[in-house]
Amino acid sequence: MTSASPVRDLGLRLLRNRSFAVGGGLIFAVLLIALTADWLAPFDPLRNAFRMRLQPPGAAHWFGTDHYGRDILSRVMYGTRISLLIGGLVVVVTGALGTVIGAVAGFYSRLDAPIMRLMDATMAFPSIVLAMIVSAVLGASVVNVVVALSIATIPHTARIVRASVLVAREHDYVEAARALGAGDLRILFRHVLINCLGPLIVRLTYVFAIAILAEATLSFVGAGPPPPAPSLGSIIAQGRDFMREAAWITIFPGLTILVCVLGLNLLGDGLRDVLDPRSRS
Amino acid sequence: MSRLVEIEGLTKIFERRGSLFFGGGRATRAVDGVDLTIAKGETLGLVGESGSGKSTTGRLVLRLIEPTAGTIRFEGEDIGRMSRAALRAARQRMQIVFQDPYGSLNPRMTVADILAEALTIHGEGSPAERKRRAAETLDLVRLPASALDRYPHEFSGGQRQRIGIARALMLRPSFIVCDEVVSALDVSVQAQIINLLQDLQRELGLTYLFISHNLAVVRHVSTRIAVMYFGRIVEIGAADALFAAPAHPYTRDLLAALPAEHPDMRGAHRPPPGDSFAPRTEGGCRFAARCRYAEPRCGAIEPKLETLPDGREVACFRAIDNSLPAAGERA
Incomplete structure (x- = not known):
């Protein structure tokens, strides 16, 4: 099992993992659409065209138009960009802070109880309500939505990391590293956290998914990024009143959310499996 | 023989942490006033049942956990007083091998x-x-x-x-703590690992603290053997002498529990009454409640390690008085 390049080896194993390949393919497609919206979007997502109101999907407007005559396909492409941006930022913030908080709580038993009770208190608050309050107090903007959703998703993440750290730090190899003279930081990163990667990756793909969903919810109730910039959630919110006559307004952004969340879950599962050396044949 | 490791009055009390609000918690004296010396180049076997504190002793010697009291000297230096940097440097000379080859x-x-x-x-x-x-x-x-x-x-x-x-x-250490290194392995593999450890000892001039509950293995590898019971050393001496004529009643019971090498040699083995969770008499000998030779004084005063004529040390009044029946005889 000696291979010339560990990086190429990892790449090959990733591609061979079906769940990673399918999930990665879906996310790649969504990302591509979001990033190329400026060139590929057939219409200006903000341009009203009253004569073209509520057109069903057809040759000119693949996903139809809304009650202002705006092209849904173009709006979904731009909306995906904001949703993915928010999801990505929430994952980064939650991943960093949740890991640090959880690792400190799990590794230093003195700090465990104070930190985790604080997390429990945050968790006791319904996360959507919490996010709405933060968004209402700080004002609706992309950054504030990210802050709000991060505050809502950090406690669970910290809890999962802490639990994994508590298990991982009891292994003999941690004591062996200490016996070799390793310091806390080396032990934490090289021996403890690396063995918590599995649950963390799964949790973060889930955070990405719920961030996209929560952003949609916040936009739906008007606490999301301010209009007119479309996000997937705000498109759905605006289409709500026309569900009977023009279901396509909500169906297409809804399907996009579905594809994102499904792709991320598959990607996370695949990544977790491939990164574990024990899964090698 | 020069002393590589000297341990005096080593004690570890584990405080069970109470809750943030309700406090409390119970303390366990895992290791309670252990004195040991390990000579350069020898293998000191440390035996005892589960929970006797032998693994904790091994970790304390390397200061992987902080002792509650007592001193540990390694090559003459007090490990307990070392600075972080000095301890890190000292770790190059003392190492540990664990029981579980998977974990x-x-x-x-x-x-x-x-x-x-x-x-x-x-x-x-x-x-x-x-x-x-x-x-x-x-x-x-x-x-x-x-x-x-x-x-x-x-x-x-x-x-x-x-x-x-x-x-x-x-790191080419001079001292290695072997903590139950073979007890998770198949018997055939155990022999290979034991032989390897002995070869390495010869080639590299290593000193071992060999912790095990397997008496047969300990007898095979050890120069001297220390027997631990409930956080204390009850008997310590040359491996052959200890096996030939165990002085402490607990050592006798341990040896009697070994499977006979031949079916004809099987005696009527009687395990000691009670188990290691039996309540201990406060202040007296820890083994008194399970000892078939116990006298009133055993329950009142705690015996200290004293030297027998053959150089062995034992913590038992009756062994020191020579008033115990010879090993194998019934009380």
Whole structure:
């Protein structure tokens, strides 16, 4: 099992993992659409065209138009960009802070109880309500939505990391590293956290998914990024009143959310499996 | 013989942490006033039942956990008073091998990384140099250099234990704590690992603290044996003398529990009454409640280790008085 390049080896194993390949393919497609919206979007997502109101999907407007005559396909492409941006930022913030908080709580038993009770208190608050309050107090903007959703998703993440750290730090190899003279930081990163990667990756793909969903919810109730910039959630919110006559307004952004969340879950599962050396044949 | 490790009054009390709001918690005296010396080049066997504190003693000696009281001197230096930096440096000379060959190797690191880490921590050598020394050390434990690029899960239990031993040897220590190193292995593999440890001792001039509950193994490898019961040493002496004529009633019971080497030699074995969870008499000998030779004074005063004419030390009034019936006789 000696291979010339560990990086190429990892790449090959990733591609061979079906769940990673399918999930990665879906996310790649969504990302591509979001990033190329400026060139590929057939219409200006903000341009009203009253004569073209509520057109069903057809040759000119693949996903139809809304009650202002705006092209849904173009709006979904731009909306995906904001949703993915928010999801990505929430994952980064939650991943960093949740890991640090959880690792400190799990590794230093003195700090465990104070930190985790604080997390429990945050968790006791319904996360959507919490996010709405933060968004209402700080004002609706992309950054504030990210802050709000991060505050809502950090406690669970910290809890999962802490639990994994508590298990991982009891292994003999941690004591062996200490016996070799390793310091806390080396032990934490090289021996403890690396063995918590599995649950963390799964949790973060889930955070990405719920961030996209929560952003949609916040936009739906008007606490999301301010209009007119479309996000997937705000498109759905605006289409709500026309569900009977023009279901396509909500169906297409809804399907996009579905594809994102499904792709991320598959990607996370695949990544977790491939990164574990024990899964090698 | 020069002394490599000197332990005096070593005590470890584990406080069970109470809750944030309700406090409380109970204390366990895992190791309670242990005195031991280990001579350079010898193997000191440390035996006792589960919960006797032998593994805790092993970790205390390396200061992997902080002692509650007592001093540990390694090559004359007090480990307990060492600064962080001094302790780090001292760790190059004392190492540990663990019981569980599966839990003692980080599953996400290759064998090369596991071994080279010791050198990385102490800033020795270039990456290439570290890998070369890892290969050399693998050779010492009779594993091929091709093992370097593999992960721990690709090896058998015996091979993993060799990797664990190699990791301990990377810094070329003079003293190794072997904590139940063979008890998780098949009997045939146990013999290989024991032989390997003995070969290494000869080749590298190692000193071992060999912790085990397996008396047959301990007898085979040890120069001297210390018997622990409930955090205290009850008997310590040369391996042969201790096996030939165990002085302490607890040692006798331990030896009587060994399977006979031949069916005809099987005696009527009676396990000591009660178990290790039996309530202990406060203030007296810890074994008194289970001892078939106990007298009133055993329950009142705690016996100290005293030297017998043959140089052995035993913590038992009746053994010191020579008033115990000879081993094997019924009380």
